[in-house]
Amino acid sequence: MEKRVITDSKRRKGLMAASALLGGVLVLSACSGGDDSSPSAGTSQKSQAQVDKAAAQDVSEAQISIEPKTGSTNASINNAAKVTVVKGTLTTVAMRTAAGDTVEGTIAADGKSWKPDAQLERSTTYKINATAKDSDGREAHENGSFTTVSPDNSFIGNFTPEDGSTVGVGMPVSINFNKAITDKAAVQAGITVTSSSGQEVVGHWFNSQRLDLRPEDYWTGGSTVTLKLALDGVEGADGVYGVQQKTVTFKVGRNQVSTVDAKAHTMTVTQDGKTIKTIPISSGSPDNPTYNGQMVISEKYKETRMNGATVGFTDDDGKGEYDIKDVPHAMRLSNSGTFVHGNYWGDPSIFGSANTSHGCVGLQDVKGAGDADQPAAWFYNHSLIGDVVIVKNSPDKTISPDNGLNGWNMSWAEWTADSAA
Structure with missing residues (x-):
């Protein structure tokens, strides 16, 4: 009996030890399971939320x-x-x-x-x-x-007259684009010309690269004209955009119009409708007559070189070669070489009596004499770029409207017909 009791007692102790060991295994298993409700997991999630909240508070609303x-x-x-x-x-x-x-x-x-x-x-x-x-x-x-x-994908317009200048009543706004314009309507819509006189101004396309704008009649003397270029971003041709955005103003001076009568060999100068001077002239010879029509002074040179070869006058073609390095008081009337200028090399008797030039209008100009005594110098000093010179009674044709700034030789109906507005 005593031996059995001892045996049972030991058995109970062994079972208790095994139970304790099993319980320890179970507890260990529970700890290693990663239950989300465990205290350590809850503490970790709360810290991340705090971090996110703090980060959100640091983000600028700007x-x-x-x-x-x-x-x-x-x-x-x-x-x-x-x-x-x-x-x-x-x-x-x-x-x-x-x-x-x-x-x-x-x-x-x-x-x-x-x-x-x-x-x-x-x-x-x-x-x-x-x-x-x-x-x-x-x-x-x-x-x-x-x-x-890029320059390859853009266009600009070179315009005249210059900002702040004072010009004659015949001066159109002339814009020459450096690339061909295919969408003329879009480009013209980005260009406006207005006058303080209230005159209507319309544009005329001479070709794909030149647009001139003017009123029906000459500008009103004393008025101010404003040119606005709003071409920035305007697509003038496929993939070619405008880049100009500027405003230009110029003043119109007194109304001066000079009329050359090639047959009478005179030039009559009027200002505001009143004759202020009549000057004897020598215009183009019968072989090289001066153009008829309304022409606008586009350039002025106190002195310039005139070489006939540049406009087709050579001894080879029988038209007579010339190269004069110091032509005085020269004012351009056409792109093709027509000028009003002083002439010191001709016989003084030709002025007022004979037409001897290669197409220009010559006025007497004696070297070394004071300006006040020279018809050419007087006319130069009393003229503005944009003044009108009308030639009549010459045996030549009327000058082409695009040969210089001479669109006044078109009727208003012809002028407005080629507007893209």
Whole structure:
């Protein structure tokens, strides 16, 4: 009996030890299961949420926008570059070329926008870095890069008269484009010419690269004319865009019109309808007569060289070669070489009695004499670019309207018929 009791006691102790060991295994199994409700897992998730919340609080509400969009090409050199912000104000904007050259710009007084101070260059890549702050002082940053339109993909118009000049009443606005224009209506819509006199101004296309604009009658003396070019971004031909955006003004002087009577060998000068001088002249010879028609002085030279070979006058063709290096008081009337100019080499008796030139209108001009004593000098000093010179009674034809600034030789109906407006 005693031996059995001892045996049972030991058995119970062994079972208790096994039970304890099994319980330990079970507890160990429970700990290794990764229950999401465990205290350690809950503490980890709470920390991440706090991190996310803190990060969200650090994000600025300011939203920066840069134009043109990054990667843009053929961007305008005038109005494309711009930085704006909402829910904040701009603090710094830096613009540089790809080569590192700084482009100056200005942030608006309200801090909501920025733009360059001057026109950009064509065919150039620019980079913009902008920083803004929201109402809590948190910063936002934005970067952009774009390339402006290239010369190959853009056109410009060379115009006359110049800004701020004073011209005669016959001076049209003449624009010569450096590329052929196929969408004339779009380009003409971007060009406006107005006069303080209220005269209607209409454009006329002589070809795909030349547009002249004028009123039906000569400009009103004393008026101011304004030319506005709003061609920036206008597609003048397939893939070819305008880049000009500017305003030009010029003044119209007194109304001076001079009439050359080739048959009578005289030039009568009128201002505001009153004759102020009659000058004896010598116009084109019977073999080389002067054009008839209304012509506009387009250039003035105190002295210039005239070489007949440049306009087809050579001994080979029997027209008579000439090369005079110091022609005085010369004023151009046509692209083909018609001038009003001084003549010091001719016999003084020809003026007022004979036509001997190669097509120009010659006025007596004695070398070394004072200007006041010379008809050519007087006329030069009293003339403006844009003054009208009318030639009549010459055996030649009327000058072509596109030979110089001479569109006045077209009727108003002919002129307006070739407007793309």
